[in-house]
Amino acid sequence: MSLKRRLIVVASIWIVAGMIVGGFLLSAIFRELVTVQFNDELHVHLDELRRLAEISPDGAILQRDLSDPRYDVPESGFYWEIQRNGSIIARSKSLDGPALDIPADPPTNTYIHSYSIAGPTGTLMVLEQAKWIDPSGTPVRFVIGTDKRHLDDVLHSFDSMLGYTLAAFAALMIAASALLILYAMRPFDQLRTALGTVRSGQSTEVGGTFPREVQPLVDDLNTLLKSTAELIGRARIQAGNVAHGLKTPLAVLTDEAYQIKEKGLHQSAAIILDQCRKMQTQIDYQITRARAVAMRSAPGMVASVQKAALEVTSALSRLHKARPISIETNIPPSVSVACDAQDLNEMIANLVDNACKHARKRVGISLAQPLQQDRVTVAVEDDGAGLPPEAYEIVFNVGERWDSQKPGSGLGMAIVRDLARLYGGDVRLGSSTYGGLAAYLELPKATQ
Known part of the structure; x- marks a missing residue:
């Protein structure tokens, strides 16, 4: 995995993790605030109910309706009720059915109590307080409650909105981080491009303008x-x-x-x-x-195979002009190898010269098939007598010659193999399509 991808992945993980933790914290804070607000609202309505209620032996009436109209809407989830001795003496228009089941308090307990009980439309969040109208009688219990679903709906809406908002914000943060990382790593891409020009032989040094940290x-x-x-x-x-x-x-x-x-x-x-x-x-x-x-070891070594083949063909055609030998060259101009031009000329020259010495009429220089992605194989073929397979390795030894009748030092083939292997390639022999010997010179393709 590239450094840029690693940085983007790590930044994305941290952003997503931060958004998740932040979402939970914001949701918890909002839940606490809304719950307190609901409880405060119930306290206000309970206090208003106690102030407006007129209690008599026959029952209870309110001087006016509560300020919140939702207590007048049937099954709205906002209810109040006044009880005495477990019986209903007054209740809101929104409430119907049996009395609200409030746990019994000690006779002297007049504090405000909060409960969660079953209501007609779901779980109720209830506040209850007892009050003595007649010191010699039983206390009157004021009960006010709100369906918990109202609180849950508010919390669910907030969580949904928070989730979508944080997800969108996380996506924007990840995109911004990716752009920032790509921008910050751009000098290294420029450096890689500059090094590529050195490797391809287009330049002898790394050029360009770079930040102070990279320069x-x-x-x-x-x-x-x-x-x-x-x-x-x-x-x-x-x-x-x-x-x-x-x-x-x-x-x-x-x-x-x-x-x-x-x-x-x-x-x-x-x-x-x-x-x-x-x-x-x-x-x-x-x-x-x-x-x-x-x-x-020199950087930027690039040699054109066609140029080397044409130069060798021109020189050896004159050298062997006394014999009726045709040297054919079929190399595309775009083929280049990662090799010193002088060494490439020497390798091809040795192979072609050897082919000319043993050929009858024809020598060919071409690219061997099939073509490879990162290698170039040059085939040098002749129509001579060829060599037996057991001689394919012997002729590569320094000073060794298979045919002592032909002129030579026995050094050419050894030099070709040594040079090819020094550049990461090789040379091998085989049968030619012309009927003689074929030498296959393999070298690494030049970086474009």
Whole structure:
């Protein structure tokens, strides 16, 4: 999972969790406030009922109706009742049926009591208070209540509205967080794009404008790229110096061998010349390998396969012009590999030169089928005699040749395999569609 996705997921989880906890807290606070408000309203109506009630031995009447008209609507859920000795002496127009079942209080208890009882339209939230009209008689009980469903409806409406509101707010917060994270991570996308241009060879350094927090990283990367390029340059120069330094002593030894041969010491001269040839082969091989190892570390290596094939075809056509050989190139211009151009030329040149030496009339350079997504396979084929399968690996050994009648040092195929493997590829042999030998050079495709 990418860093941006992780940050967005974590931010979303925290936002959702915060909204859930906040929703529960707000709902609990609102429930407490509304419940207190309902109780306060019942206290006010109970006090109003006691003040308006005129009690007589025959019953009770109110000087006027209560200020809340809902007590006059039948089964409205707002009820009041006045009782004496368990009998009803007055009740609201909204109430019908048997007397409200209020728990009995001690005779001397005149405090206000709250109960939840069964009412005609559901559970009632009830306040009750006893009052002595006649000290020698029994107290009168004033009862006022409201259906609990009214409170539940208010709470349910608030919870629904709160849930929708918090859900919408959470969605907006998540969207805002995602946009903020994407904006904050944008410099890293720019850095990735800039590094892509370096890898593809379009630029030698990471360019662009970056925030202060990212710019030191960009500067360090550019310094590293510059120092790497300098090290590679020095390595190539050093490899050339080694080759030049060994060439002169080897030439002296070879000349001495020929002088020894002129003096009649043919066997000694042959041994020295053979050893000089082997040393020259090893020097060429190791110098080429050292240069390739250095180039492999260089960023932004891109080489066009078509360009390399055309250059090789042009050079080898002139080299083998004495023979009726046709070199055909069929490589699309868009195919590129992650390899140094000089090394690619050397690999293709060795393969094509080897094919030209053994071909009768025809050599072909093309892309092997099927095409792969991240690899490029170049096929070099000829119409020569080919090789038996047991020789496919032998010819890759340094200094080994299967056909000693043909000119060569036995170094070309070994260099091709070593270079290909240094770049993460390989080379293999097989049967050609032309009837001869086919060499398949596989290299990683260049990053676009």
